[in-house]
Amino acid sequence: MKIAFIGLGHMGSGMAANLVKAGHAVRAFDLSEAAMAQAVSDGCIGAPSLEKACEAVEAIITMLPGGQHVLSVYSQVVEHAPKGALLIDGSTIDVDSARQVATQAQVAGYPMIDAPVSGGVTGAKAGTLTFMCGGPDAAYERAEPILKQMGKTVIHAGAAGAGQAAKLCNNMLLAITMIGTCEAFALAEKLDLKDQVFFDIASKASGQNWALTSYCPVPGPVPTSPANNDYQPGFAAALMLKDLGLAMQAAAQTNADTPLGSRAHALYEALCNQGHAAQDFSYMMERIRRGA
Known part of the structure; x- marks a missing residue:
């Protein structure tokens, strides 16, 4: 063809x-x-x-x-x-x-x-x-x-447009679960749990999700994840921010309540403004570790 x-x-x-x-x-x-x-x-x-x-x-x-x-x-x-x-x-x-x-x-x-x-x-x-x-x-x-x-x-x-609707909803969910996964690893580290140990447990427990098992935001557990390549994308933080912006636009137009989506948008906006727009969106792990 x-x-x-x-x-x-x-x-x-x-x-x-x-x-x-x-x-x-x-x-x-x-x-x-x-x-x-x-x-x-x-x-x-x-x-x-x-x-x-x-x-x-x-x-x-x-x-x-x-x-x-x-x-x-x-x-x-x-x-x-x-x-x-x-x-x-x-x-x-x-x-x-x-x-x-x-x-x-x-x-x-x-x-x-x-x-x-x-x-x-x-x-x-x-x-x-x-x-x-x-x-x-x-x-x-x-x-x-x-x-x-x-x-x-x-x-x-x-x-027409249904594919875009599905993509925006999916990526909003991905952003939220990535942030939650990063928070869980950061807390586990402060509680003296090794990353691999927490991964082995959470990946087989009720916290299991794609951001954890396929795109783990800490180096080690998933060799193919960007975390093992100095957070080179992958899927750049700037692209995640773009998709979240589209999701928030759709939420405003439809009067949908998306409090976690709104917070995810704010966090990725801050990450990009701090100079990390070109790094993988899983670099959120480093921002959460720093607490800023």
Whole structure:
């Protein structure tokens, strides 16, 4: 299949590379020359412009920083893409922007789904991402086999915007559980429990959670966690703050009560303001240890 991939950041580059490995002809475009060079090295065809990237393709996938970028890019995509080409946006953006661009695509005659991902840079490279999809059944059925070549779990959450809703709720929950996990380790240390001992107990007890067992915020117990690589992401604290901001925006719009989500947002905002935006979101462990 001929696929355009627009947006080759830390996530997009790994995803595009996996599509190449699956046998697709991937035409890649990004404003970054370094990202383009990496994509070509991975087997993609470098496109000199967004317009050229969209020529004669059957599907277009985007991984972009925010809602304004998605709206801007798709205003151009619907002018240049072949009619009927499948549009898949893997960006994490606000629900309203996702629904707006889906309506724009529908009016222009393009099937589209929003398909934000979970799994981080490691999952993007390994092809083990989870995709949360929103959009019409027919568009999802066309997208599913493509997404399965970049991830291990693909779930249809509902109509347009439902994928974004699921992603924001999931990441708010992840932030809350990561902070709680860090607090528990910090308290355990002050009570003279070794990290490995507490991990061995909590991972088999009622405190078990993904942030503990798969992404442990202290060095040692989970060798693949960023804590064992000087908290290099992974999933940067700045990205977690972005997702929490979107969750808080959605909570305000729907009058949802999210006291722990609000506190998590405040803590990650403080962490980023202290100069740790580029470190993994599990670096929250160090902030809690310091108590500031």
